[in-house]
Amino acid sequence: MKKKVIIITGASSGIGEATAIRLSKEGHSLVLAARREDKLLALKEKLITEDSNILIHKTDVTNRNDVISLVKNTIDRFGKVDVLINNAGIMPLSSIEEGRVEDWDKMIDVNLKGLLYGINEVVPIMIEQNSGHIINVSSVAGRRVFPTAAVYCATKFGVNAITEGLRQELSAKYNIKVTAIEPGATKTELQSHIPNEEIKKNFAKRMETVTFLEASDIAEAIHYAISQPKHVNVTEILIHPTEGP
Ligand SMILES: NC(=O)c1ccc[n+]([C@@H]2O[C@H](COP(=O)([O-])OP(=O)(O)OC[C@H]3O[C@@H](n4cnc5c(N)ncnc54)[C@H](OP(=O)(O)O)[C@@H]3O)[C@@H](O)[C@H]2O)c1
Secondary structure, three states, X not given: OOOOEEEEEOOOOHHHXXXXXXXXXXXXXXEEEEOOHHHHHHHHHHHOOOOOEEEEEEOOOOOHHHHHHHHHHHHHHHOOXXXXXXXXXXXXXXXXXXXXXXXXXXXXXXXXXXXXXXXXXXXXXXXHHOOEEEEEEOOHHHOOOOXXXXXXXXXXXXXXXXHHHHHHHHHHHHOEEEEXXXXXXXXXXXXXXXXXXXXXXXXXXXXXXXXXXXXHHXXXXXXXXHOOOOOOOOOEEEEOOOOOO
């Protein structure tokens, strides 16, 4: 496969980190973005291979200037962007009646607006290149709603809508592929930030009865989408734990 220049947001842990590890094995050039620079540095050390080129960029995706500089630095270093993996996301679940409006704002800022900021920076570059691939990490929560996740689901339904809209507007016209990756329950840090202790405990209990997906399982799906030939656009990959509902 041709070596690509790939930006991964949320690369400091979980699915983003596993994706960086998987894609570095293919010798792609990777740009790793997240807020925790120490984690990105540690990951970079792990990834150094003979033919891989790694750039790290401290990025808060809710800050538009950070995202502008992320993409600009990628172009300065590598001269192109083949793939943007919009993976950064948060899931501070709570019931609507708790009224955690700040958490709702944060989910909308990271999961939706952050994703859009990235898209806005790479689209003109990909149009100019007449090639590109935008991969949005959505969720099973982008396909069905469950209690305590109304706002999280709303963001992921939104991610799916944006993904399909992008495909309709850009794919045929500019040779830009667009993919939604929709994982089910995956073992990462995501659940550890749930502020409601009871919801957090329920997740932990579920982990005792269901074998959760590994972050590397999702990384494999992302690698699959990226490695298809030019005429194949993998538009959606939904992955459940085998024992999950
Ligand atoms: N785990 C699951 O069960 C599951 C299921 C379906 C979908 N997903 C989706 O998968 C994606 C990755 O999550 P994960 O499960 O791998 O969880 P994770 O381990 O918590 O990783 C989330 C990543 O997002 C980054 N992030 C959070 N806020 C950010 C911000 N403002 N700016 C930049 N980066 C930010 C974090 O980095 P910093 O904190 O260093 O910024 C971290 O690298 C998310 O979109 C999530 O919704 C996960």
